Amino acid sequence: MNNFNMPSVKSFNDIYSKAKDKANKYKPKTALIAPHGSAMTESFVKAVNENLIEPFVLADEKLFRKYASNNNINIDSYKILDINQPDNAIITASQMSGKNEIDIIVKGRVPAEEFLNILFEKESKFQKKGKQVSHIGLFQPKNYQKLLMITDGAVTVKNDLKSLINITNNAISFSEKIGIDNPRIAVLAAVEVVYPQMDSTIKGAVLSKMAERNQIKGAFIDGPLSFDVAMDMEAAIGKGIKNSEVAGQADIMIAPDIDTGNSIYKAMSLYGDTEMGGIVFGGNVPVTLNAFVDSEQTRFNSILLSVLAS
Amino acid sequence: MEKKPIISSDMLIEQAVAIANDGRKKTVVVAVAQDVDVIEAIVEAQKTGYLNGVLVGDKSKIESLAGEKNIDLKEMNIVDEPDVLIAANKAVELASTKEADAIMKGFVPTSALLKTILKKEYNLRGKETLSHCAVLDIPGYHKLLNLTDGGMVVKPTKEQKLGILENAITVSKALNLTPVRIAVSGATNLNSSKISHIKDDVEFLIPKAKEMFPDVEIKAPLPFDLATSKKAAKHRNLDDAVSGDADVYLVDSIEECNLVAKSLIQFAQAVFAGVIVGAKVPVSLVSRTDTVKNKKTSLAIACLMADYYDQNNFWEN
Numbered sequence: 001m002n003n004f005n006m007p008s009v010k011s012f013n014d015i016y017s018k019a020k021d022k023a024n025k026y027k028p029k030t031a032l033i034a035p036h037g038s039a040m041t042e043s044f045v046k047a048v049n050e051n052l053i054e055p056f057v058l059a060d061e062k063l064f065r066k067y068a069s070n071n072n073i074n075i076d077s078y079k080i081l082d083i084n085q086p087d088n089a090i091i092t093a094s095q096m097s098g099k100n101e102i103d104i105i106v107k108g109r110v111p112a113e114e115f116l117n118i119l120f121e122k123e124s125k126f127q128k129k130g131k132q133v134s135h136i137g138l139f140q141p142k143n144y145q146k147l148l149m150i151t152d153g154a155v156t157v158k159n160d161l162k163s164l165i166n167i168t169n170n171a172i173s174f175s176e177k178i179g180i181d182n183p184r185i186a187v188l189a190a191v192e193v194v195y196p197q198m199d200s201t202i203k204g205a206v207l208s209k210m211a212e213r214n215q216i217k218g219a220f221i222d223g224p225l226s227f228d229v230a231m232d233m234e235a236a237i238g239k240g241i242k243n244s245e246v247a248g249q250a251d252i253m254i255a256p257d258i259d260t261g262n263s264i265y266k267a268m269s270l271y272g273d274t275e276m277g278g279i280v281f282g283g284n285v286p287v288t289l290n291a292f293v294d295s296e297q298t299r300f301n302s303i304l305l306s307v308l309a310s
Numbered sequence: 311m312e313k314k315p316i317i318s319s320d321m322l323i324e325q326a327v328a329i330a331n332d333g334r335k336k337t338v339v340v341a342v343a344q345d346v347d348v349i350e351a352i353v354e355a356q357k358t359g360y361l362n363g364v365l366v367g368d369k370s371k372i373e374s375l376a377g378e379k380n381i382d383l384k385e386m387n388i389v390d391e392p393d394v395l396i397a398a399n400k401a402v403e404l405a406s407t408k409e410a411d412a413i414m415k416g417f418v419p420t421s422a423l424l425k426t427i428l429k430k431e432y433n434l435r436g437k438e439t440l441s442h443c444a445v446l447d448i449p450g451y452h453k454l455l456n457l458t459d460g461g462m463v464v465k466p467t468k469e470q471k472l473g474i475l476e477n478a479i480t481v482s483k484a485l486n487l488t489p490v491r492i493a494v495s496g497a498t499n500l501n502s503s504k505i506s507h508i509k510d511d512v513e514f515l516i517p518k519a520k521e522m523f524p525d526v527e528i529k530a531p532l533p534f535d536l537a538t539s540k541k542a543a544k545h546r547n548l549d550d551a552v553s554g555d556a557d558v559y560l561v562d563s564i565e566e567c568n569l570v571a572k573s574l575i576q577f578a579q580a581v582f583a584g585v586i587v588g589a590k591v592p593v594s595l596v597s598r599t600d601t602v603k604n605k606k607t608s609l610a611i612a613c614l615m616a617d618y619y620d621q622n623n624f625w626e627n
Contacts, residue, residue: 111546113498141577154497157504190460190568198464200565227572228599235599258505260566262497264573266534270542271450271578292545293535 004233004249009179010146012275012301015138018179019307023052028103028310030303031056031093034086036067038109040290043299045073052307056081056102058089086110087118094124097284103310106288106303112154115289116280126283132156132166133282135289136174137265138305141274144231149175149183149252153261154289155280164203164254165216170282171252172219177309185211186230186250187223188260192239200224200256207254222246223254269293277301279309286310316485316614317454319447319581319607326360326610329617336361336613338594339410341401341426342394342418343367346375347598351605352414353381358606361613364410366401367417368392394418398426405591406432411616414609415595420461427589436625439463439473440588442595443481444571445611447581451538456481456558460567461595462586468514471560472522475515477587478558479523481611484618485557489527492519493538493556495566496531499546503531507562527551534559534570575604583607585615590625592616 009015030053035041048055055075057064061082068075083089090110096102107115119126120133127133135154140147152167168185175183187204194201204223211221222244228235233248241247255261268274269291276298280287286309288302316325330336340352343365349372352363365372365383369390376383391397398418404410405427415423427434442461445454459466459474466474475492482490494511496503501512511530519528529552535542540554548554561567574580582604586593592615596605619625 113500113503139577143577188565188569190564195464198564200563227569227576231576232599238598255569256565257563258497259495259507259562260569263495263534263561263566263570267570267574268577270535270539271448271574271580273579274577291535291542293539293542 006146007180007251012140015178015304019052019304023307027051027054028307029054029056030104030106031058031102032106032108033058033089033093034108034110035059036063036109040106040108040299043296043303044106046300047303058083058093060084090115090118091124094119094126098125103285104288104306105285112289116155128284131282133280134167134170135278135280136171137276137278139268139274139276141272148250150255150261150264152255152258153265157258159257161203161206164207168207168216168254174281174309175252180251183219183251184246184249185219185221185252185254186225186246187221187254188227188230188256189224190226192225192229192241194224220245266291266293269298277305279305281309313486315487319583322583322607322610322614326613327358329613330360334617336411336616337364338412338414338609338612339364339366339401339404340414340416341366341423342397342416344371344375345417346379348414348416349376350379350381351596351602351609353386354602355606355609356385360610364389364404366391366397398423402426402432406434412592412594412612420595427593434590436590437473437477437588439470440586441474441477442584442586443478444567445583446571446574448574449579453557455538455556457567457571458560460564460571464564468510471515472518475519475560478560479526481587482557484614487557489525491552491556492526492528492558492560493532493552494530495559495561497533499531499533499536529553581607583611585611
């Protein structure tokens, strides 16, 4: 019989408390890019007002001051770097992050793909040597008892085994950062048995064996698992998945490819009965990256995640 | 009968009832019926009045399973055949001889049932590609969304993807949708993306589709939000006939379809109707985790498909 385990951090309320505690000791320097007309700016301002972050704005200074006064935002405490072009702002922020001058980057009104493309250009120096950057979505679905991470939904185009290992390791590190130790990781597929013609099932089996042999540390991993079996104990038992530390109680789901991760994230953002947030993890600093369809709460949650990951 | 577009799961069942009331009630045969969830769904559907069920399988098992759940089998037509494979063959034969209009999978592996259906002697193969359509009623979306293929083709070739598309169009037509609006998936809407299938979609699938199906609207690549949210589409200045208004979301792998559909069912309360398309009779398969509502809706869409084939002499052209 599989027992359900509840981590100590199990909701966005817990995430908020932890972020508050952390910011009380040190407020991460947080750089907002392309603030004008971006819904992200509101959440950024909220985080500043709640003493969660130390604000930096990389933008056209004149425009930003005008925007602030039009919207009655007190920006006395804001450090403003006058940069006209969003592209340059991204590169500058990234380079600053490499020199520990800022701790978090927040994307404003730039399409995500463009933003990431510039961030990953060599001159941005955003990626640490040998490290992979990945996107992690965190969800608190109404009919799930705890938080659930799904990755990678936006960054890693390749889905070879090496990439999935890196994505998994990033998710484990992020999990520790937010206070979930030894997370239970489901490597997703359409089924829970290995079929030679289904690549995702082979990768799931390999990753779980790697965890068993301690090649991937700090997590329970099981795969391949279908969505239902990963998050529904009854389905897990119904399918005869016994002695699994993961089935029915996943903390993390590894999507087989970026298309799948992206579609699930967007589907949840538009239609999910779930609170959520998202983050780009594994570079110099965490990046708050949101989709246009994300709600204000989602954007704010994403900043909380960056605070904890910083 | 009025040809109104079917845009919700309730309408699927209503339409199936309307067809039955119009004198075209469909017969659905269950292949290997000793499966309590399947028995429950077909008995419920027959009670609602949109089909006649035929249960082919181990009669004593069927009766004892039904007894445990107090399901009344008085009105059900049961063909006793204890052997699984013989039962599957008998069920398929009923479809082959047009005594049944659709097949529902019972206690038999999907692969075994499909192999039986595709046997030459039954003459039930319709198209080269068989595919599964997951038609979702997602609370908050203004119409049904057909996610495909999440059950048949693991990683479609260019040609198979075209076949999956054709089957999805057939489903949309059976739902009276005009024009059919098809979004082809991608994690980005940039044609220049490094994601490998996007090039094939843009250079092969779209031109082929426009040539073969001139009356449908199709666009690639579209991420899920730009395909199904008018607000998101507007934000990106997309004002074409597909963005934000997709009927079909054609994805690139069985995993994407299956996992996205499951996430919507589990976390967005989506109602789901699934059907296998491409054989001369629709094939309904439901899983244990599906609710009775999902199972009934799946049976309804199978009835609509069967009726569409009949009314248009679909397999005679």
